[in-house]
Amino acid sequence: MPRNLPHMLCLILALLLVTAMPPVAQAQVIKSGQPSCPGVALTFDLCPVRKGTGYDQALIDYLIEQKIPATFFMSGKWMARHEQQVQTLLQVPFFEIGTHGEVHAHLPLHSTEEQKQEILGPVRLLKTKYSHNATLFRPPYGEFNDDTVNVARTLGLQFILWNVVSGDPDQTITASQIEDRLRRSVRKGSVIVMHANGKGKHTREVVQDLHEQLLPERNLAPMTISDLLTCNGKVAP
Numbered sequence: 031m032p033r034n035l036p037h038m039l040c041l042i043l044a045l046l047l048v049t050a051m052p053p054v055a056q057a058q059v060i061k062s063g064q065p066s067c068p069g070v071a072l073t074f075d076l077c078p079v080r081k082g083t084g085y086d087q088a089l090i091d092y093l094i095e096q097k098i099p100a101t102f103f104m105s106g107k108w109m110a111r112h113e114q115q116v117q118t119l120l121q122v123p124f125f126e127i128g129t130h131g132e133v134h135a136h137l138p139l140h141s142t143e144e145q146k147q148e149i150l151g152p153v154r155l156l157k158t159k160y161s162h163n164a165t166l167f168r169p170p171y172g173e174f175n176d177d178t179v180n181v182a183r184t185l186g187l188q189f190i191l192w193n194v195v196s197g198d199p200d201q202t203i204t205a206s207q208i209e210d211r212l213r214r215s216v217r218k219g220s221v222i223v224m225h226a227n228g229k230g231k232h233t234r235e236v237v238q239d240l241h242e243q244l245l246p247e248r249n250l251a252p253m254t255i256s257d258l259l260t261c262n263g264k265v266a267p
């Protein structure tokens with residue numbers, strides 16, 4: 031037996047272990063709830079906009095009227111232009127508020143310190159101006175690297191992506207195309223990404239379809255992200 035065989039075996043074993051484990055940073059990235067949870071999270075990004083009001087009033091009114099739990103990810107730049115709307119959203123008891131970076135930067139292009147400042151912008155603003163502790167973070171464009179995940183963790187933020195893309199900002203698709211896409215992909219524990227900044231021409235209509243048709247048909251309840259992540263297979267009465 032070659033003398034270095036035990037060494038080689040150790041090395042092979044170590045390599046196998048490393049390749050079998052997901053990178054630590056990736057394990058912190060949340061894309062969905064438990065597949066046993068009879069709920070889905072409707073999530074709405076509030077990315078900054080150059081044109082228009084930047085606020086889908088009809089959508090928000092519908093969510094409030096129908097008492098549909100939802101989660102919003104606010105960017106700092108959007109918050110600066112929508113103080114009244116920030117207040118409104120914070121006051122709705124079945125809405126949850128997270129953050130979405132300061133200026134909607136492409137985070138992986140930035141240094142760790144720059145990423146930290148971009149992530150912290152709206153977190154600080156929510157705390158100082160609105161006395162609100164936001165603990166959910168969604169990276170702009172869903173773009174991140176290990177630094178992004180580590181910074182968010184150090185700041186005590188939960189890193190929230192999605193596993194169902196509505197495609198609502200795409201101006202070339204119809205409401206029924208979005209609804210078909212959701213019918214194919216929504217299941218227990220899904221996190222659906224949509225927009226509440228007016229970019230989604232059909233978002234309100236699609237949410238109405240989810241609320242009236244798709245979710246009841248599948249016995250799925252809309253939940254905030256926090257409720258989805260702590261869901262134990264039962265829907266709160």
Ligand SMILES: [Zn+2]
Nearest residue numbers: 075077170171
């Ligand atoms: Zn965004």
